[in-house]
Amino acid sequence: MNSAIRTGLVVGKFWPPHWGHQLLLETAAAQVAELVVLVYANPDSARHPAAVRAEWLRALYRGDELADGPCIGATPLRVFALSAAADGVPPDAADDHTQREFVKQWLARQGMQVDVVFSSEAYGPGFAAHLGVAHVEVDAARALVPVSGTLARANPAAAARYLHPLVAAQLGAVPPAPVPRVVLLGAESSGKSTLCEALAQACGTAWVPEYGRTLHEQKNGNLDFDDLLYIARRHAELEDEAAERARGVLFCDTNAATTALYSYYYFHRCDPALQAMAAVCGQRYAHTFVCAPTVPFEQDGWRGPEALRSFQHGAILMQLDFYGIPYTLVEGTVTERVAQVRTALGDGLVQR
Template identity: 40%
Template sequence: MRQRAFLMLRYGLIVGKFAPLHLGHEALINFARQHCDQLLLLSYTSQVLSHSTLRRQWLKAAFPWAQVCVLDAARLASWPELQLPDDCASDNVQREFVRQVLLRLGFRPDRVFSSESYGPGFAAYLSTATHPVQHIAFDPDRQQFPISATQIRNNPQQAKQWLSARVYQDFMLPDIQRIALLGGESSGKSTLAKRLADEFATLYAAEYGRELWQAKDGQLEYADLLVIAQTQIQREQQLQTQARQYLFCDTTPLSTLFYSQAMFAKVNPQLLQLAQRTYSFTFLLAPDFAFVQDGTRQGDAFRQRQHLWHEQQLIKRGVAYTLLTGTIAQRVQQVIAVLRM
C-alpha cells in the first residue's frame, strides 16, 4: 500500500495595536511569513478605536497575503457577549480575550510571533486551551528596530524615520473621515457633495476625472485613467488637512476602474490596487430621477449600467454601503441620519 503524504499547514498569529504600524511591526510580519503558511494579524485596543479604519488599511495594503482582523466597533457589536479589555488589563485577561476571538474566527494557530516579553506566556496560555502553540521571537532586544508605537505617538517628530511613506502620511493627517459618494452619470453626486460640505461646514473633493475630460475635450487616453485615480487621492489627502470631521468625496478610484474597463477593456495593475482604497462611509446614489444631459454624458442606459456595476462591486468587495434615493434634499437627510446616528 502506497503511503500518502499530507502537507501540514503552519498557522501563525501576531497580535498588536499597530497604532501606528511601524517598520518594526512590518519586519516582524515579514519574518513570520517565512515560518508559517497562513498568518492572522489581529489588532485591537481600547484607546484608539477611532483609528481602526486606518489600521485595517495599512495592514491590508502592506500584507495582502495575510488574514487581517481589526476589532472595531462594528465587529465588537456583533459579539455582544465579548467584553473588550482595557489596554491596562492583566496578561491573563488579554490572553483569554484573544482566545475567545480566535474561537469566533475559527482560527487555530500553532505558533505566535512577537518581539515582546509576554510572548512565551501568551503561547503557553493558548496551548492549555487548545493544542500546542509555539512562541517564535523576533528582535526581542529591539536591536534592529529600537522603537515602539507608544514612543511614536508620544513624539511624532521621530515618526518619519520609523514609518513607511503611506503610514506616515495617514498618521500625520488629522483624523478625518472620508465619505465616498458613488453612482452613475447624472445621479447628483457633485451637487450632493457640495450640499453635504455646506451642511457639515467642511470640504468636498471634486471629481478630477471630469475636469481632465473637459480639459482634453473628451479625448482621454488609457494612461489618463491611472493619473485620474492618483490625482483624486492626492486631492483627498491635501483637503484632509483642512477639513472638519468629514471630507465628502465626489467619486473614488473604484469609479475610475469602471471607466477604464468600459472605455479601454483593460485596467492598469496600479489602478486595481488604488481601487481597493477604503472609506469611513460609502453612499451609492440611485438613478431614480430624470437623466440630465450636459453634453458630457452618454445616456440613461449607461447610467443604469454604472449603477449596477457599482452595486455588484461593493457587494463583491464586502463594502457596507447605504443606497440614497429621492431628491437631493432627501438624500442629504439620509446621509445626515447615517452620520449622526
C-alpha cells in the first residue's frame, strides 16, 4: 500500500456486483488505507435497490468477526447506498458535469476527502479531474473479466460464471462448476460428516466440511444473526475452492438451505440473501442425500439434545419437498451408506 494515499473512491451501480467489480474493489483496496464505495442508480432497481446491493457488498467482504465492519485484506471498506429521494441522485442520463458535481457535493456534505478514484469506465479520468484527485484505471477493456452489469441483468444464467455464488443466487442463477457437487444433509449426529469424508476417500476426491460447525466452535457457540449469511457465503466459497482439486465429483457436508433452517431456529428470521441461496440449492447440487438419524447419538458439547434430531430430520425433508428437490435417504453403517450413495450416483460419476 502507498502510505501517501489515504482514501480511495469507487462509484457505481453494482447492479449486480460481479467479478469485474470485485477486481476493481480489491485492486483499489491494495493501494489505499481506506476505500469508500458509493452505490446508486436512477432509475434504480425495484427488486434489488441500491441499499440491497450495498448489503451484498458488505456481506461479500466481511470476515469471521463483524466488529470492524467489512474489509478487503486489512483495508476498511465503507459502503454507502444513495437514492434519488434521500440524496438527490441525478438521473443516469444526466450529463457528465451533473454526475461529477453530485458526487463532489455529496462528499463535501459528509466531510469526506478522497485522494484517488478507481474506475473501469471511460468516465474515470474526467471524474477524478473534477474532484481534483488522481485516477487509476482497472481492466477498462474487460480483458480480465469480460462481463458488465447490463449483460448480467439481461442474462443472469449466462453471466453466472462471473458472479459470486451469493450474488448469483439473488438472480436465481448458479455459477457453473468444474465437477458435479453432491450434498449430504442430516440432523445433528446423523453421520453426514463421517459419510462425506468416507465417500471422498472411497472415490479419491475432495470433500467440504460444514463451515457452520467451524464458525460455531470458533465463536464458542455464540453465533449472531449476520453469521448465518456469512456461513452460507463462506461455505459456497470453500466448495468452489475444493471443486478445483476434486476428481469427478465433490462431496459437500451441508448446504445453504440447512443454514437457512438454523437461522430460523436460532433467530426466527432469515436474511433474504440467505433465503435466495437456499432456493437455488436444487440447481447447485447434482444429487442430494439425507442421512437417517439412526446412528448412535454422540453429544460432543456443541449439539442440542438427542430429542431434537427427529425434529431436525423432519424439517430437512419438509424443506426439500417445499423446494422440489429430489433426494435419496441413506441408512445403515458407514460402509452400507457409502455403497448406497455410489449405487445411486452410478459408476461413471464416482469411479476412482
